[in-house]
Amino acid sequence: MLFNSWEYLFLFLVTTILYFNISLKYRTFLLLISSYIFYISWRLDFALLMLAVTMVNFFGGIKINASRSKKSKKYWLALTIFLSLIPLIYFKYFNFLIENINFIIPFFDNNLQLPYIEIILPVGISFFTFQALSYSLDVYYGKTNVEYNFINFSGFVAFFPQLVAGPIERSSNLLSQFRNKHLFLKENFLIGAKLFIWGLFKKVVIADRLAIYVNNIYDNPELFNSATLAVATMFFAFQIYCDFSGYSDMAIGSAKILGFNLRQNFNLPYLANSIGDFWKRWHISLSSWFGDYLYIPLGGNRVRYYRWVINIFLVFLLSGFWHGASWTFIIWGSLHAFYYLVESWGDKFLNLIDFNFIKRYWGYKVFKILTVFVLVCFAWVFFRANSITDAFFIIDEILSFKKGDLYIGSSAVTFILSIFLIFLLLIVQIMQYLKIASMYFYKSKAPASIQFLWYLLICVAISTLSVSSNAFIYFQF
């Protein structure tokens, strides 16, 4: 069930109407039922898997909380993490492991080749596993109270607006909201509806359109020249942003109508002026997850320098691996770690030569925003390429600056429209940056009539220009 489907609209409408008209004690149960209907629409057995992860963390949390010694707490936490990660490792990483073992075996003069298993990755498994784990970790660190109500906890893990592609919520934010009574508020409805419409526009009008060109080029990179590959990479940067942030906006908007506040997941990442800044703006819920549960427990920056470098690499590397079971994702994560370190060295160098005044000039800021964008695009090549060989080929081709006509795809209109939509997105983002247009829950400065007209046009653009055949990219993560 996709957000841009009649089925979702129907489920959401029925859930919303019932939610605000039934007794408080049945509300979470209603949301749980809707969430499982939403998830079962993909596959029934995957819902059982989600239920298993929910139960492991529910009872794990109780056991961690009940343990008196630190050793016992640690034991229960380790067991909870281990059991929660088994499905994720099996479904997402098993074949990757086999692939690598098969690659290594011949070096030991052995012809044995392990067979691959046929697996379909359960939708959103990385998201609900990490969300459930965040609860157990928070209980361990004493950041949240243990939950004894299984319905509330299941509702937290399976909450349908953000179930399959985030934002990855924390128990301290979302779980407590299941205990509160939510009223139907005009403000919530309007903010939620606006977010949903804008998210839908980004997904079905921009991202899906750009995907046509990008898929065409990245599936046969050897057929295209430098300029075409560079344009496809830039298109992919906007495609993945619109796809993922569009989905997050729709999730946050749906939840807002029901009275729930989900975390902001994207904050104009392509206007970031450093790699560190980019990661504070891109997939914020995942970055902060790795920050809170991996980087800080490893010692963060309060360790020796070489350990800090290792910590940084570990966090980015695992972040890459979380996105997909392939070396391309690992390289993508490592590249960002490398950027991060180089940037910190650059800052230190500017301090050393007393050249910090340059940071005040707007030209330097623009230069940094553009540099960050180019570096991020460079890393996206690994993220999108079908193999490492393809990724290196694409980079080699782009950097060779070979001359040739730019391939504009099967339709010039689609290409021109794609560029127009990217410009439109950039203008809106700049207006959001300047707080003229609304973003997340912030109010717009524009008059109500202009907003009414803007969202009306966006709706007509969605109905006229949507490309509805592509599935959400992030579903497979």
Place this chain on the structure above:
Amino acid sequence: MALKKILKFKIINTFTIVISFIVSFFILDLGVNSFLRKGLKKYYGIEDNSEIALIGHSHIMLGLDKESMEKKLNIKVAKYTSEGVDILNRKVMIDYLLEKNDSIRLLIYGVDAWSFSGEGLSANSQVLFYPFLDNVNIDHYLRECVPFKDYLTRKIIKTTRYNEGLISSSFRGYLRNWDNMKSGTVNLKKVKEQIAKNKYRKINNNPLYIETLTQTIETLSLNKIEIILFYIPTLHLINQVENKKFKKNIDIFEQIESDYDNVKFINFTDAYSHRYELFYDPIHLNSVGQKVVTDSLIKILQKNYYNDIGI
């Protein structure tokens, strides 16, 4: 009580906003649909009482210059072509055109060696009929061949009937612009690479397509319309990949020509398929190619159809 009153007022207020938004949306939807459909009809020449109609997919779309034909033949030409329309779709197009236009006397029907191959053309070319969903016959056709959910969506929200190709055609209809804007020349090296990698469209004849073409010809014959099965040249490199099948299908068109008095098969393959400079890609002509082929066709029409349709 006060809180309840405030909430009730706010809910009514929200309800008013939502209703006015939905009503405004449907009014705008109706207006945009009406505007776009009118432009499309102009582009296809559906209601302009043309005497010649060009029917086909992108080969004909890029291969024949309607304006040049109108100018040199001094006759109105409707160019009802869309990307990826197969023989089944074209039957619907012709039926629709004949319903709207009873002055057609000559129909130029695009054919090629892949005409009877269903696969590899377009998975869902029927979507090109969505703008004309209000027509009973097209409504009936689409209800049978598209998923009900898709059909219903297009029925309720009219702007969902368009894609950028159709929107572009609509605007071109208003601008009266039928130009072939493909200016590049085919990259022979790339074509050879693709053939070597087995990345080319295969010729696989589907009997249903052959039968449908025959039915289409029968319908046109009943309406006393002259027919030209017109082979817009395709690149020699592509033609020879499956040479035997290619020749077999040419034989089928020649056989149809001999079976019907009102059918003529014009094949420009031998004349132009080696002239690479005329092609944008292996199967489509560029603007230069379009001019060359159109001029040649015009000469044939002037020579052979003077008595029949008064050219």
